Amino acid sequence: MKAIHVNWTKPYFEKHRLRGHGFETIKNLNSETYNLPDHQILFTILSILHWKKHNGPIKLYTDSIGASFYHRFNLLDLYDEVDINFLNKYSKTDIDAAYFWTSGKIKCLAHQTEPFVFLDNDMIIKETIPEWARVNDLTIAHWEIGRGYYYFDKEKFESEINHVPWIENYNVDDWSPNTSFLCFNNLDLLNKYHKWHKHLVKIYPNTNVPEWFWLLTDQGILGHIIRENNYKVNTLTNQIALAHHNNVDGINRYKGKAEKWYLPLDPDLSKEIKFEHVWLDKINTQNLRSNQWFKEIVNDFNMAKLFKKDIRWNKYWIHYHENN
Amino acid sequence: MKIIRVLWGNDVNYEVPKLPLFPEHEIVYCFDYESFWFVKNKGYKAHLVKEDLFKGGKINNFGRKLQALDLSLKKYKEVLLLDWDCYILKPLDKKFYNSLKQKPIQIPLYIQHKDTKQAIIETLPKSQSKSFIKELDLLEEGFHKYGWQWDDGIVAPNFGFVYCRDINFGEKLLQIAIKENLTSVVDEFATLLYVNCTLEEYIQQYLPTVLKGRSDQMLIYDCRLHEVSRKFSKWLDTKIKIKPYFEHV
Numbered sequence: 203m204k205a206i207h208v209n210w211t212k213p214y215f216e217k218h219r220l221r222g223h224g225f226e227t228i229k230n231l232n233s234e235t236y237n238l239p240d241h242q243i244l245f246t247i248l249s250i251l252h253w254k255k256h257n258g259p260i261k262l263y264t265d266s267i268g269a270s271f272y273h274r275f276n277l278l279d280l281y282d283e284v285d286i287n288f289l290n291k292y293s294k295t296d297i298d299a300a301y302f303w304t305s306g307k308i309k310c311l312a313h314q315t316e317p318f319v320f321l322d323n324d325m326i327i328k329e330t331i332p333e334w335a336r337v338n339d340l341t342i343a344h345w346e347i348g349r350g351y352y353y354f355d356k357e358k359f360e361s362e363i364n365h366v367p368w369i370e371n372y373n374v375d376d377w378s379p380n381t382s383f384l385c386f387n388n389l390d391l392l393n394k395y396h397k398w399h400k401h402l403v404k405i406y407p408n409t410n411v412p413e414w415f416w417l418l419t420d421q422g423i424l425g426h427i428i429r430e431n432n433y434k435v436n437t438l439t440n441q442i443a444l445a446h447h448n449n450v451d452g453i454n455r456y457k458g459k460a461e462k463w464y465l466p467l468d469p470d471l472s473k474e475i476k477f478e479h480v481w482l483d484k485i486n487t488q489n490l491r492s493n494q495w496f497k498e499i500v501n502d503f504n505m506a507k508l509f510k511k512d513i514r515w516n517k518y519w520i521h522y523h524e525n526n
Numbered sequence: 527m528k529i530i531r532v533l534w535g536n537d538v539n540y541e542v543p544k545l546p547l548f549p550e551h552e553i554v555y556c557f558d559y560e561s562f563w564f565v566k567n568k569g570y571k572a573h574l575v576k577e578d579l580f581k582g583g584k585i586n587n588f589g590r591k592l593q594a595l596d597l598s599l600k601k602y603k604e605v606l607l608l609d610w611d612c613y614i615l616k617p618l619d620k621k622f623y624n625s626l627k628q629k630p631i632q633i634p635l636y637i638q639h640k641d642t643k644q645a646i647i648e649t650l651p652k653s654q655s656k657s658f659i660k661e662l663d664l665l666e667e668g669f670h671k672y673g674w675q676w677d678d679g680i681v682a683p684n685f686g687f688v689y690c691r692d693i694n695f696g697e698k699l700l701q702i703a704i705k706e707n708l709t710s711v712v713d714e715f716a717t718l719l720y721v722n723c724t725l726e727e728y729i730q731q732y733l734p735t736v737l738k739g740r741s742d743q744m745l746i747y748d749c750r751l752h753e754v755s756r757k758f759s760k761w762l763d764t765k766i767k768i769k770p771y772f773e774h775v
Contacts, residue, residue, distance in 0.1 A: 215616060235615035235770055266547050270614045273543040274775070284545055293617075512775075513746055 203331060203385075205253050205319040207246070207281070209264040209272070210289050210306025211236055212299040219300035221416045236267050240514065243275050244495040245480045246323040250280045251503045253321060256330045260321075263310040265289040276508045288313060301411050302403040304381075304420040311386070312396035322382035324480035327438075331385065334473060338434035339388035343479060345377035345437060346421070347464075350446035352414045362412050365405045369423075371430060378421045379428065382479050383438055391433050398423045438477055440469035493521050527626075528553050528602040531570075531610060533561040534590040535583075541610035546570050548614075553602075555594035573597070579704065580712065584661055589703050589712040591685055596696030603693055609686035612737070612774045622771050625735045632689040633717060633732055634774070636739035637679040637758040638751070642666035645751040664710040672718040674725040676761075679754040681725055683732070684739030685713040686774040695720075729765050737772040738762070744775055 213220055214236055217229050231237055253260050259282035264272065269286050272278045289306055297305050311320055317336070321327065325343065335341040354362075355374050386392050402419040405411060428435055441463040449459035480490075496518040500506045509515035531554045533539065539561065546552045546569055554572040556562040562574045575597065580589030591607065598605045606626075626632065639645030643662040647654065673680035690696070699716040702708070708715045721728055742759050745752040762768070 235773070267614055267617065269543065269545070269547050273547070274613050278544055281544075286545065286547065287549060290549075513744060516746075 203258050203319055203336070205257065205260045205321050206310060206314070207249070207260060207262045207321055207323055208289075208307040208310045209246075209262065209268040209323065210293070210299070210303075211265055211267040211271075212289075212293045212306065213303035216300035220303060221301050221411075221413050236271055238271065240518075241480075241490045241492045241495070242323070243277070244492055244499065245326065247277060247280065247499055247505070247508065248495055249321055249323055249326050250277070251499065251505070252326050252328055254280075254282075255503075256327060257319075259283070261285065263289055263306075263313075265293055275512060275514075296407070297403065298405060298411075301405070302416055302419060304416065305399065305403055308396060308399045308420070311384070311392060314386070314389070314392070317385070317387045317389070320381075320384040320386070322479070322481075325382040326478040326480075327383070328476040328478065331475065332473075335385055335436050335438070335475070336387060338436050339391050340379075340428070340433060341383070341385035341387070341436040341438065342379040342381065343383040343437065343477070344380050344439045345442045346380050347442060347444045348374070348378050348417075348422075349444060352417050352445060354414055354418070363415065365409055365411075366402055369426060372422075372426050373429070376425055376429060377442065378417075378425045379435065380443065380479075381421050381424060382481065383477070385436075388433065391427065391431070394427050394431065395424055398427060436473070438475040440471065440474065441465055493518060493525075497522060497526070527551065527604045527606055528598065530555065530594060530598045530602075530605045530607040532591050532594040532607070533557065533565065534594075535587040538610055539564060542568065542570075543610075544568055553598065555590075555597065557590055579700070582709070584657065585664065585709050586703075586712050588685070588710070588714075589700075589708070591713045592696060592699045592703055592716060595688060595690065595713075596700050599690060599693045599696045604691040605689075607685070607688040607690070608772070609774065612686045612772050614771065615773055616771055618771060621769070622736055626689050629732060629734075630690065630692045631695055631732055632687075632734035633683040633685065634687055634734055634737055634739035635681055635728070635758075635762070636684040637676060637681045637755055638665070638669050638673075639679050639754050640670075640675070641750065642669050642680070645749070645754075648749045649747060649751055661710065668708070668710045668715050672715045674728075676725065677754060677757060678750070679758060681758065682711070682714045683717045683721075683728075684774065685711070685717070686739065687734065687737055687772060689734060726765075729762075733762075733766055735766060735768050737770050737774060738768060739774060741773045741775050743773065 220229060250260055261283040262281040263285050265286055269278060269284060278284060292306060292309050356368055359368055399419055402423060443462055444460055444464060447460045447462040449455060449461050452461060529548045529551045531552060533554060533556045542565060552570060554565045554570045555575055556565060556572055557575050557578050562572050565572045575593055579593055580586045595607055643666045646662055669680040669682060673682045699720055702719045703712045703716040721732060738759060740755060745755050
């Protein structure tokens with residue numbers, strides 16, 4: 203089954219205005235030129251290699267800057283196909299790439315003409331996608347319970363958003379689909395998603411849009427479309443993620459600290475797919491397993507050649523040789 | 527402006543990206559059929575050079591860059607010749623193009639240690655081939671003969687990035703290279719003979735402000751070559767403000 207990755211670099215060059223809590227590492231890079239931290243390169247490689255191993259071809263949508271960077275670090279040849287024209291062209295439009303950094307991705311999704319899988323670059327699928335994920339209208343990674351800053355209600359929407367009216371029937375209490383993995387089986391759903399996204403991101407120049415709004419244009423509106431059209435959705439896991447969890451190991455559960463994952467009543471545990479979504483670790487960078495990922499790429503995938511050329515990997519080689 | 531790439535020898539084929547990174551602007555000059563079809567199959571627009579003036583293998587293959595520069599300037603009038611390991615780092619905006627307008631010929635600088643051959647060998651794995659050692663002898667000889675002495679090093683233009691809108695520049699360099707029977711980095715030595723000026727004058731007249739000849743990011747080792755390169759890079763920073771759009775690794 204064909205998957206796509208998207209790396210749209212235009213948001214990077216407006217990183218001082220960039221929305222999205224997952225971008226703290228990027229915002230903190232003291233560089234006017236395009237760069238990515240080591241761990242992002244490593245988990246992108248793993249996402250590609252695991253997909254190819256278990257599922258099939260993978261295509262990259264990026265732009266000239268992204269392709270140049272991926273080429274330098276030997277990622278470009280890992281893809282079965284690469285397109286830079288589509289996003290180069292999209293970058294010339296007046297889309298606010300800092301506020302709506304996922305627009306490049308949604309444009310690429312809308313460009314597809316047959317069922318496919320979209321993977322975030324930090325989404326690592328560790329087994330073959332089974333047949334049940336390829337029926338129904340859509341398969342998502344999992345559902346999320348919105349909470350904290352990204353949680354809004356009608357009153358907040360109407361007081362902070364001026365360029366579009368309140369979305370009729372939008373229910374802020376419903377779960378939101380996590381979009382790190384999307385298997386689109388129904389392309390009508392995809393068309394509706396694209397139209398809604400375009401409608402929501404069409405702002406006047408210099409309009410100030412609050413931080414929480416981008417997530418509505420990406421995940422929130424997809425959930426709304428699913429419910430309004432009664433689309434049938436599968437998930438890679440039965441577990442539901444809680445936004446803004448504050449208890450990693452369960453030790454503080456007794457005093458009401460919130461954990462990340464919750465299992466609903468009567469889960470269908472026969473439908474669970476092994477995956478690793480780096481996601482929250484992107485923010486919590488001390489938990490990153492960069493050396494382990496490096497070792498996995500070198501040993502399990504026999505891809506030492508990816509790290510031979512650039513001095514960026516010297517420290518990983520030292521760690522590798524000291525521990526093997 | 528066209529972006530010119532050159533397949534000047536077999537060693538660079540592995541550096542060619544699987545698709546053109548600048549699809550509307552990129553042209554590749556090739557010197558044999560295999561290379562021509564190799565890049566055509568990847569989607570590049572390519573020219574096959576009819577007469578190869580530099581058939582001496584690694585002794586003078588860099589001269590092919592001069593041929594490509596000459597041919598492309600005659601055809602396209604304004605070009606940016608880029609090595610395959612010269613990576614774009616940010617969108618080419620108005621500031622970039624304005625910086626190119628400042629000088630009709632722009633080529634960055636780099637430095638080799640005055641003990642050129644040994645200083646390079648120190649940075650490489652042991653047991654290099656005899657032919658490579660011979661190439662380093664020629665490099666050292668040329669740097670000492672044509673380059674600018676600076677501290678413990680010798681400075682030369684770096685042909686990894688060449689901006690030019692002087693359509694006779696390539697031809698003049700070619701004439702110099704052939705007349706002087708240049709070897710090793712033929713392109714860079716020819717440029718040194720062409721400019722015939724002091725290092726300070728070169729900086730004023732020819733140095734671009736959009737990259738360094740050798741990326742600072744690569745200068746991490748505790749060795750003579752990287753030491754003198756770091757020192758030279760810092761000195762250059764005092765002479766001219768460089769805002770990188772490209773990185774030559």
